[in-house]
Amino acid sequence: MTLSTDNGKGLMLMIRLENVEKHFAGQPVVHPLSLTIDEGEFLTLLGPSGCGKTTILRMIAGFEQPTTGIIRLDGEDVTQLPPNKRNLNLVFQHYALFPHMTVEQNIQFGLKMKKVPAKEQRERIDEAIRLTQLTALAKRYPHQLSGGQQQRVAIARAIANKPKVLLLDEPLGALDLQLRKNLQAELKQLQRSLGITFVYVTHDQEEAMMMSDRIVIMNTGKVEQIGSPRDVYERPETLFAATFIGENNIFHEERLFTVRPEKVRVTPELADTRKTGIIQDIVYLGNVHKLVIHLENEPTSVTSVLDFTDQRDWSIGQKVGVHWNLQDEVTVGR
Amino acid sequence: MNKRSFGVLAPVVLWLSFFMVIPMLAVIFVSFMQRDNLGNIVWTFSLDNYARFFEPLYLGIYWDTIWLSVLTTVFCLLLSYPLAYYMTTLGPKAQKFWLIGITVPFWINFLIRTYAWIILLRTQGVVNSLLMDIGLISEPLQMLYTQGAVLLGMVYTFIPYMVLPIYVSLEQMDKRLLEASSDLGASRWRSFWHITLPQTKSGMMTGSVLVFVTTTGMFVVADILGGAKSQMISNIIQNQFLGARDWPFGSALSVIFVISSLVIIGLFNRALRSSYDSSKEAKA
Numbered sequence A: 001m002t003l004s005t006d007n008g009k010g011l012m013l014m015i016r017l018e019n020v021e022k023h024f025a026g027q028p029v030v031h032p033l034s035l036t037i038d039e040g041e042f043l044t045l046l047g048p049s050g051c052g053k054t055t056i057l058r059m060i061a062g063f064e065q066p067t068t069g070i071i072r073l074d075g076e077d078v079t080q081l082p083p084n085k086r087n088l089n090l091v092f093q094h095y096a097l098f099p100h101m102t103v104e105q106n107i108q109f110g111l112k113m114k115k116v117p118a119k120e121q122r123e124r125i126d127e128a129i130r131l132t133q134l135t136a137l138a139k140r141y142p143h144q145l146s147g148g149q150q151q152r153v154a155i156a157r158a159i160a161n162k163p164k165v166l167l168l169d170e171p172l173g174a175l176d177l178q179l180r181k182n183l184q185a186e187l188k189q190l191q192r193s194l195g196i197t198f199v200y201v202t203h204d205q206e207e208a209m210m211m212s213d214r215i216v217i218m219n220t221g222k223v224e225q226i227g228s229p230r231d232v233y234e235r236p237e238t239l240f241a242a243t244f245i246g247e248n249n250i251f252h253e254e255r256l257f258t259v260r261p262e263k264v265r266v267t268p269e270l271a272d273t274r275k276t277g278i279i280q281d282i283v284y285l286g287n288v289h290k291l292v293i294h295l296e297n298e299p300t301s302v303t304s305v306l307d308f309t310d311q312r313d314w315s316i317g318q319k320v321g322v323h324w325n326l327q328d329e330v331t332v333g334r
Numbered sequence B: 001m002n003k004r005s006f007g008v009l010a011p012v013v014l015w016l017s018f019f020m021v022i023p024m025l026a027v028i029f030v031s032f033m034q035r036d037n038l039g040n041i042v043w044t045f046s047l048d049n050y051a052r053f054f055e056p057l058y059l060g061i062y063w064d065t066i067w068l069s070v071l072t073t074v075f076c077l078l079l080s081y082p083l084a085y086y087m088t089t090l091g092p093k094a095q096k097f098w099l100i101g102i103t104v105p106f107w108i109n110f111l112i113r114t115y116a117w118i119i120l121l122r123t124q125g126v127v128n129s130l131l132m133d134i135g136l137i138s139e140p141l142q143m144l145y146t147q148g149a150v151l152l153g154m155v156y157t158f159i160p161y162m163v164l165p166i167y168v169s170l171e172q173m174d175k176r177l178l179e180a181s182s183d184l185g186a187s188r189w190r191s192f193w194h195i196t197l198p199q200t201k202s203g204m205m206t207g208s209v210l211v212f213v214t215t216t217g218m219f220v221v222a223d224i225l226g227g228a229k230s231q232m233i234s235n236i237i238q239n240q241f242l243g244a245r246d247w248p249f250g251s252a253l254s255v256i257f258v259i260s261s262l263v264i265i266g267l268f269n270r271a272l273r274s275s276y277d278s279s280k281e282a283k284a
């Protein structure tokens, strides 16, 4: 293995985890993990609570030592470096803003620690404040800010350092849905304009889908799949990946395969279809509606999502035919 | 105030009136009276007692008292912070051990503890014999009945009042802030200086007010360890009431004393609020 930072696609490698493993009190929390992250990439660690996302982020930031394995940042082995010697910043889940400092002083802190000249400090603070739209709040203390504003300060404080990598641990987790949606778009925009590598942690699959270049799906300390949002949605490799992202219909036949609900067609005619069943439930969701069909002679239900073009009348208890194309079957491992 | 909360507060109000407000009013009243040669109070208004305070003798003692209290506070602070900090780095069991260790002296009679210092400090005392045995000195040092002995006794007596609030504020501090500062490039020392110290300022302030105010009022230590030479303002006050039988003058000194204590507490509070109110409110 070479130490080259070129990944062969012309992009530069920013982070490389080589067989990184973490045990707490003898219990494996992160199983051996190898992963490369490109410069400027938006990579998301996605998985249920307790699967080890924060632990991975903390190992990259330097707050935890891997039990085994090597972490490289921009080609350099940083496994043994303390957090203050690593050229990256972590946005904490609970922001961890300094309560005794104003917004401006919070942002300035990292620059002061790195002994950035005063004039440049001023410029970088102003830029970070502008990018995060905090201009009117610069002189306030953290307790005088709303949750969303505090979250912006945490990001401003990190980006002012111009880190090579920004690690974000569920930065939107504490916010309400509307604010979350707005900030998701803003964050993505910010990442594009700065060109900084983002490693983002969330357990919200929708958030991961809309923001990421690549998603790492994790479960109980193991990687289930790594791929683009499209890959992991259309070609899930494991049962966990297939069900964790979006809704899915699972079929245990001679092999295990899945069919997305929007690929399932429902017809009033019963002849010449794959399966037949009885409509169990109809859910209207505005732009789409969903039929839950209990299959005949099988203990499973199938969900079908129909869009607004479907004008047919369905009724609960109606017997229907269920159909899908062979190429929409996705074989998954267990 | 509604009826119910008055009902709850009534005993407190009564208690305070009986044991604080009424005696205080009596003292203020007496401080404007005079006394005859036998020590009886003469009920005529006069400001003489307050004028007398400005005699060099009393002013000097007043400033000595303030100075000693400042020194005691500073020494307590310098010794307590590292101790409290060390305690927070220990495991829960060791912390409990230290907390008990620090409060144990409270269980032993204060006079006995202070007299114990005499045994240590006197000319034939433990410390002097030890120093002579190892040959560091040939003549015993005069340690007892000096300002130094009083300071030592004061610091010894009041150190728990400083350690405990600092310990509490260190314990309550959000440790994630230290991770954040480390993440932003601060070394451990700079994290301590820029984050831990300011975040524990309220503990230091509480401890300082406690130590300062109780030191100014503590005459027993000066009596026992300082002898006749190191008088504190409280010694004078005590003497006016019990020895010299000059209640009006003693009262005037008390009033001046209480007022200056209140002013100092006010200044402490103000300093605390102006620079670090944000850290306090954020926690609340």
Ligand SMILES: Nc1ncnc2c1ncn2[C@@H]1O[C@H](COP(=O)(O)OP(=O)(O)OP(=O)(O)O)[C@@H](O)[C@H]1O
Pocket: A024, A025, A029, A047, A048, A049, A050, A051, A052, A053, A054, A055, A056, A203
């Ligand atoms: N310091 C520690 N000591 C012991 N076990 C730990 C420690 N930190 C984390 N763990 C365990 O490691 C596992 C993974 O924790 P981690 O915080 O990485 O999960 P997560 O994926 O971030 O979950 P969440 O979405 O809830 O934040 C959990 O089972 C947790 O109990």
Ligand SMILES: [Mg+2]
Pocket: A053, A054, A055, A169
């Ligand atoms: Mg987490």
